[in-house]
Amino acid sequence: MSPDRYLAELARFLERLTELARQPDDVLSRPVPACPGWTLEQLFGHLGSIERWAAAVVRGGKYVEEPAPPATGAAAWFIEGAEPFLATMTSVDPGAQCWNFGPPPRTAGFWLRRQAHEHAIHLIDACQASGRAAPALSEDFMIDGVAEVLAMFTPRQVRLGRMRPQEQAVSFRVPGLRVPGAGSWTVGSGTAAASVTAALPDMYLGLWGRSSLQETAAIDGDAGLALRVLREPLTP
Template structure:
């Protein structure tokens, strides 16, 4: 997927998120994030949007923590989210491809990194907001879901901070059954960070599979795995230890 497509996703998903938050009510519980109410979700995502925007807009080349969460509530909180989301989209759109700033995953450029990262950040949290409405979650395109699975497996969980570890070497297979061509990933688990390879490169102890969009959300712990075969303890290990937290 190219940068322009990721930017469009950021724009579309942010609008869906705030629409769902308004419909659910800021005091509604978020079933996919049981410790949160919708206001917590809006504050968190709005803070991340501003955090990402600052790296690009100010050309920050070193890591900095995100800003604090606002004490705003009600209509003021929703307006704050909308302002930050619009600023993120404008910044992504206006940042030159050769601009330099801090990132935390390999990418063709910092702009490509931030567009992709915020597209998936916003999409996952949009599904959280919609879960609070009790309505059917808006669809996720299979190609975009595959892109998100790759970012998660080959990027986020390749880092030293991943807690998905196994005392003895094990192999988890991830299979998307409805991508344009069936896609598989082999995740090698050990006492170190997971190592993911494209394709079925080793015999698997456990396989999780399903349509790409459902598998994407399951790997982000928003849905149960559609299908699990082999040793279910590996699927359970993923669910227990794969949560991503801000650096």
Template structure:
């Protein structure tokens, strides 16, 4: 996917998120994040938007901490979120393609990284907001969902910070049933997971289903659609794969 496509997704998903949050109310519980109310979701995502925009707009070439969570609620919080989201979209859309700034996963360029990362960040949290509202959820494009699985398996969990470890070597296969060539083999060990986009070799466990459902399941927003083989491997993923803010 091209950077401009990711920027369009950040724009659309952020607007969907805040509409769902407003309709749910900031005190509503977030079923997909049981410890959160909508106010927590808005504070977190709005903080991340501002943090990400800072690298692109200000060209920070080393890590900079986030600005913390605001002590806002209600209409003030919604307005604060909208302002930060708009700043992020504008920063991504207006940045020079060769802008140099810090980023934390391999990417064709820093701008490509931040546009992609914030597209997936905002989409997953839009799903959270819509779960709090309780109405029908907006869809996720299959190609975008497959890209998000790539980012999670071959980006986030390739890092030394991944907690998905197994004392004995295990193999998890992730297979989309509605998207051609969307299958991943994830080798688990005492080291960070190693994922490749193919179906080479035997697997101890396979999780399968529509790619958008797999995307959300791997981010622990939905149960796995279908599990075959050793379910303990899928359970290991559920229990150890959470990506938390630090």
């Protein structure tokens, strides 16, 4: 996907999140189903922290510490920072050298992708907590999100020792896509001994723990291997 496309999606998600952050306190105090221990207010505090962190990184090109959210008023803090954050991301030169936690080349364009998907997933969380309908996500955006998890996050989880290396590979498949050549990814090395096949929305949400691939996916081959991989922390 192009930088402009990431920005357009990010702007759309931010607009909806800002609307949800203006809800009454009794709604902001509701739990977030996919984030145990968090209220909706705390979810907005997390987003406000992430946004300020990412903006500081792309402005300076170097790693900085993520700021802590305020103890109270986190939703208002998020609203206050949303417009400056989007302005910073809009001004980014995608090809500029910039620290990030993905594979080389390390450029600022990483953050456009990362923040678009960060906000998509947390918008879904906020909608669930608010009792609102989740946003419709396009096919190419969800394909890109699946690729980000399986080609960037999962190898990083292994590299950092958060996830065990797999002695045999598991393939992840999404059938019936309109995008040519898309729909197949592999975790682990060697010939795949198992496959996990699911519809695109189930795969996108399932990899982020927002639905259960163990319930929605078709598993072929070594089911034990596939289930072990699905139980691993594929994402942070």
